Amino acid sequence: MKTETRKEEIIRVAAKLFKQKGYSAVTMRDIAKAMGIKAASLYNHINSKQDILNEIIISLAEAFTQEMKQIQSSGVNSIDKLKKIIELHVNISSQNIYGMASLNNDWMHLKDKLQYYLKLRNTYEDDFKTILIDGITKNEIINIKPEVMMFSILTTLRSLYIWIPKKEQLNLEALTDDLINVLINGIAKE
Amino acid sequence: MKTETRKEEIIRVAAKLFKQKGYSAVTMRDIAKAMGIKAASLYNHINSKQDILNEIIISLAEAFTQEMKQIQSSGVNSIDKLKKIIELHVNISSQNIYGMASLNNDWMHLKDKLQYYLKLRNTYEDDFKTILIDGITKNEIINIKPEVMMFSILTTLRSLYIWIPKKEQLNLEALTDDLINVLINGIAKE
DNA sequence: GTCTATAAAATGATAGAC
DNA sequence: GTCTATCATTTTATAGAC
Numbered sequence: 001m002k003t004e005t006r007k008e009e010i011i012r013v014a015a016k017l018f019k020q021k022g023y024s025a026v027t028m029r030d031i032a033k034a035m036g037i038k039a040a041s042l043y044n045h046i047n048s049k050q051d052i053l054n055e056i057i058i059s060l061a062e063a064f065t066q067e068m069k070q071i072q073s074s075g076v077n078s079i080d081k082l083k084k085i086i087e088l089h090v091n092i093s094s095q096n097i098y099g100m101a102s103l104n105n106d107w108m109h110l111k112d113k114l115q116y117y118l119k120l121r122n123t124y125e126d127d128f129k130t131i132l133i134d135g136i137t138k139n140e141i142i143n144i145k146p147e148v149m150m151f152s153i154l155t156t157l158r159s160l161y162i163w164i165p166k167k168e169q170l171n172l173e174a175l176t177d178d179l180i181n182v183l184i185n186g187i188a189k190e
Numbered sequence: 191m192k193t194e195t196r197k198e199e200i201i202r203v204a205a206k207l208f209k210q211k212g213y214s215a216v217t218m219r220d221i222a223k224a225m226g227i228k229a230a231s232l233y234n235h236i237n238s239k240q241d242i243l244n245e246i247i248i249s250l251a252e253a254f255t256q257e258m259k260q261i262q263s264s265g266v267n268s269i270d271k272l273k274k275i276i277e278l279h280v281n282i283s284s285q286n287i288y289g290m291a292s293l294n295n296d297w298m299h300l301k302d303k304l305q306y307y308l309k310l311r312n313t314y315e316d317d318f319k320t321i322l323i324d325g326i327t328k329n330e331i332i333n334i335k336p337e338v339m340m341f342s343i344l345t346t347l348r349s350l351y352i353w354i355p356k357k358e359q360l361n362l363e364a365l366t367d368d369l370i371n372v373l374i375n376g377i378a379k380e
Numbered sequence: 381g382t383c384t385a386t387a388a389a390a391t392g393a394t395a396g397a398c
Numbered sequence: 399g400t401c402t403a404t405c406a407t408t409t410t411a412t413a414g415a416c
Contacts, residue, residue, distance in 0.1 A: 006381085021298060024214035027409065041382045043411070105295060108211060148368040155349040156342045163341050178338040196399080218392060230394080231400045239392065 007045040009035065012098070014052045019101035019161075023053055023109045054113050056102045061120040063092060068127050078135030082153070083180055085128070089157035090176045093164055100161035128154060153183050197235040199225065202288070204242045209291035209351075213243055213299045244303050246292045251310040253282060258317050268325030272343070273370055275318070279347035280366045283354055290351035318344060343373050 004012070013034045017026045028049055032039040046052055071084045093100050110117055128150050135141030141149075156179070164175070194202070203224045207216040218239055222229040236242055261274045283290050300307055318340050325331030331339075346369070354365070 022212050022214055022295070024212055025299065028411085029409080037381090038383060039409095040384080040411080040413095044381055049410070105212070109215065142371075144368055144371055148365070149372055151349075151353050152346045152369070152372045155346050155352075159341075159345040159349070162345075175338070178334055179342070181332075181334055182339055182342045217390080219390090227399090228401060229392085230402080233393065234399055 005045075010042060010045055011052055011055050015056050015096075015098035015102055018053075018056070018106055019098045023102065023106040050111060053102065053106060053109060056099050057107055057110060057117060058113055060092065060096065060099050060103045061117055061124075064088070065120045065124055067092075068124055072127055072131070078131050078138065078140045079184060081131045082135075082184055085131075086153075086157065086179050086183065087176055089160055090164075090172055090179070093157075093160040094172055097161045097165060100158075104158055104161070125150065125154070156183060195235075200232060200235055201242055201245050205246050205286075205288035205292055208243075208246070208296055209288045213292065213296040240301060243292065243296060243299060246289050247297055247300060247307060248303055250282065250286065250289050250293045251307055251314075254278070255310045255314055257282075258314055262317055262321070268321050268328065268330045269374060271321045272325075272374055275321075275343075276347065276369050276373065277366055279350055280354075280362055280369070283347075283350040284362055287351045287355060290348075294348055294351070315340065315344070346373060 010031065014026065014031045017030055017034060020026075028039040028042055031052075032042055035042075067088050068085070071081050071088070074081065074084065076084070107114075107117055107121075129146050132141060132146040132149055136143050136146065200221065204216065204221045207220055207224060210216075218229040218232055221242075222232055225232075257278050258275070261271050261278070264271065264274065266274070297304075297307055297311075319336050322331060322336040322339055326333050326336065
């Protein structure tokens with residue numbers, strides 16, 4: 001386990017606070033106080049509050065995009081691709097609950113990186129929809145508007161960060177199985 | 191159609207801005223500018239920025255709670271109750287897209303009304319879960335953890351405000367039907 | 381790497397004229 | 399009902415000492 005740098009600690013602590021109150025409501029003093037130092041000291045490790053948000057969001061968005069490309073080229077059928085997507089969201093969400101909150105709720109406060117983030121998000125959603133359309137064509141998925149199916153599944157997966165902390169023992173495999181059941185078995189033809 | 195009071199206009203304009211940037215990032219000057227007046231003039235109609243948020247969120251939370259009680263006592267089976275809940279969310283969300291954003295994302299910035307809001311939300315979720323458990327008991331709904339089913343369905347419904355604006359022609363009945371298909375038919379035993 | 385001190389701007393809200 | 403003027407506070411960020 002790599003030792004956490006001071007910069008990484010700032011990003012971790014900030015993300016936790018961003019989840020509680022949102023990016024705009026968290027001050028540099030809040031972050032500093034949570035670390036036991038003064039706000040001015042933060043600037044020895046990061047350039048601005050913006051930079052903290054950039055690091056949190058872009059690293060996650062890139063991770064999702066990259067994994068989606070892997071899934072796309074995995075050669076399995078559309079239902080199994082969807083299962084892999086569910087696993088992907090459970091894995092990343094459980095490993096970075098706080099960052100997922102910012103990815104979902106604070107992306108509009110990006111500035112320099114906003115267009116890049118939107119490009120990544122659109123690419124991800126296009127890939128997702130392509131899998132659904134492919135599944136419909138191959139008769140693996142019921143013929144309902146792919147937008148509605150994607151909306152339902154993706155919204156559920158994107159909100160996992162809200163619910164995972166509530167699971168008492170955090171049995172991720174059981175959660176993944178249940179989600180696959182609920183989300184897929186309503187889509188796949190029997 | 192009742193004429194909109196100045197106070198109602200402030201709440202409507204503020205909610206639209208809150209959806210775009212979140213409560214904390216919207217200033218009284220932003221709201222005033224969007225209305226073509228000065229920030230100081232707002233205070234002739236409302237007491238504080240907090241009050242605007244209170245009005246947006248509490249009126250919606252009470253509407254959901256009230257309708258849920260109607261559904262609970264409607265006497266239909268559990269699947270039909272779930273269908274009514276889906277219709278409820280589509281209706282309220284399409285009528286108040288901007289307010290739904292605050293209900294979902296800005297509730298943590300409530301102060302006086304925070305505990306009251308949390309009570310309403312908990313009551314709503316308990317009622318929802320009771321319907322699911324009742325359906326499982328009566329063999330109308332598959333036997334998966336009700337928490338996971340509620341999470342999946344409720345998260346999708348709570349995020350409708352994000353997606354409804356994207357529907358080009360806003361065919362709400364078709365959307366409701368598709369949602370019922372996707373959300374319920376994966377849950378109801380055939 | 382952290383501190384104190386402080387600059388420069390933004391913010392919620394009030395007072396009082398019209 | 400809206401305005402100008404203004405207050406008190408908060409906020410991001412920098413400078414320079416230790």
